[in-house]
Amino acid sequence: MTEQIPDKPDGDKTFVRLDDVDRKILSLLQQDASLSLDQIADRVGASKTPVWNRIRKLREAGVIRRQVAILDPEALGLEACFFVLIRTSEHDKEWAARFLRALRERPEVVEAHRLAGDIDYILKVQVRNARAYDRFYQSLIGEVKIHNVTALLSMEEIKASSALPIAEASG
Amino acid sequence: MTEQIPDKPDGDKTFVRLDDVDRKILSLLQQDASLSLDQIADRVGASKTPVWNRIRKLREAGVIRRQVAILDPEALGLEACFFVLIRTSEHDKEWAARFLRALRERPEVVEAHRLAGDIDYILKVQVRNARAYDRFYQSLIGEVKIHNVTALLSMEEIKASSALPIAEASG
DNA sequence: GTTGAAAGGATGGACCT
């Protein structure tokens, strides 16, 4: 389980057909990427070579994006997590580009989505404390015009899974 | 970069003191856990053994929780992502326990937080399509009583980082 | 912190079924 694919620009949207063995492999790897090839082969009931070839293909196809270490936010002193609901009045391209760049260059923005409906964006922001959030907020609205912001403070992380639900049946 | 810590029940909230080398190591690993010890040692400007000892301690202390593969949701046919805002009227312990269990046992709930303020919970739900979301929704409200639900549909994932912002300066 | 050695895993080739 080594080597990363160097910047796959998702060129091939050749729809990858996954069979049950692929899904089993993915399911294992998204829960624990430190498993050895032997262990994986064992658990999916196949032997090393085919499993290794499948993993390689899944990486090349971009199904497996990358392999990362998941850290404990609190151990890093990041005890405050906010979900930020954003409404904007601007909808032109230039504004969107600036807003996007502002989000991408701020590491405390851990996640960002453009939404359908009357709320335009949602952010997940991970910071040290409320004061740090305020600094982030002031800095953001100083950089791009935003109509309305609602911040939801997380009191407790009930569930945080990096694992996606992998369906049993194929399409 | 192998071996997982087997179920660390976060016993030691002995606050881990991290120095700059620790932070550099964590920063690298949370972006690419497939780096070899040699590469990490190289980039932090130290040699293998001390780096290896630090990583071991960071794992044992629970700063590094686990090591996972990040998959592409769309490649798995999970094209719909919803943020779900939940208000409840119930606030007793029993209700909360049931609600919690309901969330934990549903794999499509990828993330869940209890909030401060008038919205009580936020969920992130990853599913195949709107119909699958509706099935999830019906099933959830059939299992636990919920006062009010608002679903926000993601049109575009602008940013999705599993990497936390690691501060440069210590406390 | 450094060196180096031993054990084990990853990668890929050759050749089967």
Place this chain on the structure above:
DNA sequence: AGGTCCATCCTTTCAAC
């Protein structure tokens, strides 16, 4: 396609300095 065997290289792991 998958399976087995094998060879080589690379890492991890840890002992000794």
